[in-house]
Amino acid sequence: MRIAIAGGHGAIALHIERQLSAAGHEAIAIIRNPEHASDVLAAGGIPVIIDLEKVDARTLATDLTGVDAVVFAAGAGPGSSAERKLTVDRDGALLLADAADLAGIHRYVLISAMGADDFDPTSDDVFQIYLRAKAEADAGVRERDLEWTIIRPGGLTNDPGTGQVELAESTGRGTISREDVASLVVAALLDGIAIRAQFEAIEGSTPIPEALAAVRY
Numbered sequence: 001m002r003i004a005i006a007g008g009h010g011a012i013a014l015h016i017e018r019q020l021s022a023a024g025h026e027a028i029a030i031i032r033n034p035e036h037a038s039d040v041l042a043a044g045g046i047p048v049i050i051d052l053e054k055v056d057a058r059t060l061a062t063d064l065t066g067v068d069a070v071v072f073a074a075g076a077g078p079g080s081s082a083e084r085k086l087t088v089d090r091d092g093a094l095l096l097a098d099a100a101d102l103a104g105i106h107r108y109v110l111i112s113a114m115g116a117d118d119f120d121p122t123s124d125d126v127f128q129i130y131l132r133a134k135a136e137a138d139a140g141v142r143e144r145d146l147e148w149t150i151i152r153p154g155g156l157t158n159d160p161g162t163g164q165v166e167l168a169e170s171t172g173r174g175t176i177s178r179e180d181v182a183s184l185v186v187a188a189l190l191d192g193i194a195i196r197a198q199f200e201a202i203e204g205s206t207p208i209p210e211a212l213a214a215v216r217y
Contacts, residue, residue, distance in 0.1 A: 003189060004028040004067045006052060006096050007074025008045060009036035011158070012111060015182030016071065017045035023190065028067060030074075052092040060095065061102035069107035069189050070100050072137075082129040089130060093137035097144050107195075109185050112138050112152045114173075114200050138198065149188045150198035153181045166204025167211045174202030183208050 003020060005013045008029025017027040021044025029045035030052070031037065037047035050063060052074060064070065072093045076084035093110055100108055112134045119131035141148050154174040161179030184201060187208050188194045197215045204211070 001068045001189065002026040002028065002066055003069045003071060004030060004048075004064055005045070005071045005073055006030045006092060007072065008040055008047065009033070010073050010075065012156075012178045012181050012185075013071075013073040014039065014043045014045075015161075015179045016073065016185055017043040019182055019186045021045065023186070025190070052095055053087050055095070057095055057098035057102055060099035064099055064103040064105060067103065067105055069109070070096055070105055071109045071111070071185055071189075072096050073111050073185075076130075080126075082124065082126045085126065085130045085133045088133075090133035090137045090140075094140045097141050097146060100146065101144060106147045107189065108141060108144075108146045108148045109188055110138065110141050110148065110150045111181065111185070112150050112198075114152045114154045114171075116152060142198070147195045149194045149196075151181065151184055151188075152198070152200045154200065154202040156181070162203060163208055164203070164205050165208055165211050166202050166206065167199045167215055169199060169216075171200040171202045176202050180208070184212065187212055 007013050008031045020027040027045040029040040029047050030050050032051045040047040074092050076088040116131050116134035120128045138150050153176050157175050157177050159177045161177045194212045194215045199215055
């Protein structure tokens with residue numbers, strides 16, 4: 001498969017690129033900063049310089065020619081403004097969905113956030129805006145005619161992946177390694193499972209392929 005990853009220099013994305021490359025697939029890493037290209041190459045990815053805040057869906061669709069699936073792993077990041085939570089975490093995800101549709105790409109995996117739907121609509125707190133951005137991105141992707149999977153991980157760690165998780169509509173609070181989130185993305189894509197499923201994900205005791213196959217849609 002040839003898979004494009006928006007936010008291709010993020011910690012989860014780099015794990016995805018390593019895993020796809022090791023499995024013999026192509027990982028196209030969409031990055032904004034050319035200085036990040038060397039890290040992508042080291043992870044086995046193919047860097048493509050595109051700023052999601054400055055491109056339209058039709059142009060992005062052209063850049064996605066030949067791609068089989070897309071992953072949204074981008075985010076404005078810690079310390080960013082409330083405005084960029086909306087323009088990157090929400091609008092970037094929807095832009096990628098629109099571009100995928102125009103390019104005839106049906107498979108879309110979105111990395112979201114636990115508790116996204118619980119945001120306070122009256123608050124101007126940056127974290128609440130972040131949750132709102134994620135919730136609205138998720139809702140927008142669900143409305144599109146795509147084979148989507150929406151993963152809402154708990155607190156992210158840099159621990160080595162265990163390959164075992166708990167997945168549910170609501171898992172309760174917990175943590176999960178970035179490596180295991182990447183493994184969820186890769187398994188969902190390569191095994192063609194968890195299509196049109198949205199779930200929270202934390203560390204657990206069920207092997208990832210088995211947990212994904214058991215997700216209720």
